[in-house]
Amino acid sequence: MGREGLGEHNYCRNPDGDVSPWCYIAEHEDGIYWKYCEIPSCRMPGNLGCYKDHGEPPPLTGTSETSNKLTIQTCISSCRSQQFKFAGMESGYACFCGNNPDYWRYGEAASTECNSVCFGDHTQPCGGDGRVILFDTLIGACGGNYTSATAVIYSPDFPDTYGTGKVCYWTIQVPGASQIHFTFVLFEIKDATDMVELLDGYTYHVLARFNGKNKPPHTFNISLDFVILYFFSDDINQAQGFAIRYRGKRLPLLFLPFSEAFNSHRRFLNWQLKTKYFISYLRGVSSLLLPLLTG
Numbered sequence: 001m002g003r004e005g006l007g008e009h010n011y012c013r014n015p016d017g018d019v020s021p022w023c024y025i026a027e028h029e030d031g032i033y034w035k036y037c038e039i040p041s042c043r044m045p046g047n048l049g050c051y052k053d054h055g056e057p058p059p060l061t062g063t064s065e066t067s068n069k070l071t072i073q074t075c076i077s078s079c080r081s082q083q084f085k086f087a088g089m090e091s092g093y094a095c096f097c098g099n100n101p102d103y104w105r106y107g108e109a110a111s112t113e114c115n116s117v118c119f120g121d122h123t124q125p126c127g128g129d130g131r132v133i134l135f136d137t138l139i140g141a142c143g144g145n146y147t148s149a150t151a152v153i154y155s156p157d158f159p160d161t162y163g164t165g166k167v168c169y170w171t172i173q174v175p176g177a178s179q180i181h182f183t184f185v186l187f188e189i190k191d192a193t194d195m196v197e198l199l200d201g202y203t204y205h206v207l208a209r210f211n212g213k214n215k216p217p218h219t220f221n222i223s224l225d226f227v228i229l230y231f232f233s234d235d236i237n238q239a240q241g242f243a244i245r246y247r248g249k250r251l252p253l254l255f256l257p258f259s260e261a262f263n264s265h266r267r268f269l270n271w272q273l274k275t276k277y278f279i280s281y282l283r284g285v286s287s288l289l290l291p292l293l294t295g
């Protein structure tokens with residue numbers, strides 16, 4: 001990849017939240033162009049990779065269709081609406097859906113072999129000749145429920161621009177977390193009417209609101225185990241949207257704010273007292289029962 005880049009450096013990077021890192025290259029016919037780089041560990045989460053397809057049967061055996069307007073998200077949306085977990089694009093115009101856990105069975109290929117442009121968006125990769133690029137259909141969904149310790153949530157229709165009139169909610173509830181750490185990997189919203197909000201999952205109180213005028217910090221923490229992510233778009237000025245990573249964090253008692261530490265200490269004292277009373281209660285009961293049983 002570095003050898004193909006402009007100059008001697010390896011300038012593969014991903015400033016625009018694309019499906020893979022990329023770099024500018026010098027093409028003989030077209031002048032300067034860009035290509036995806038082969039760095040599998042740097043793929044966007046949910047891009048499952050590039051796989052070989054020998055045709056019969058294909059890696060995804062649910063349904064398939066072709067379209068000369070294919071984009072990554074038109075295929076993902078079609079598969080998602082049919083309740084499939086995976087979506088795959090091939091040769092720029094073919095879309096496969098399926099739930100096959102063994103989609104890798106013909107072998108993984110270099111991501112550079114899945115560089116055929118999508119017929120509906122020439123900036124997106126839609127597989128290759130005998131190569132299918134696979135995605136989780138959760139990408140670009142309008143809403144969902146997340147309980148895993150960490151995940152990345154994308155704006156609706158990602159990596160296409162988000163649609164008009166979207167109203168989406170995602171619940172993020174991480175059992176046992178004392179706070180949730182958020183990172184905006186990508187934030188591209190052009191106007192002040194489209195917005196991303198974070199709400200307290202218990203009270204629905206708005207904790208933060210970000211839009212094209214009020215951009216979010218790169219990372220921030222919310223001291224809750226239950227947060228709701230909300231997205232709204234109006235009818236004009238659509239954009240790429242966002243990708244936000246969250247990670248639930250457990251803090252040791254030592255690092256909890258004093259009031260929380262005091263509360264857990266008080267709960268512990270309450271528990272000790274209750275246990276003590278319960279033991280006394282059992283003793284009392286047994287002292288009543290004992291004469292009955294022995295008598």
Ligand SMILES: [Ca+2]
Pocket residue numbers: 191193194233234235236237238
């Ligand atoms: Ca707008």
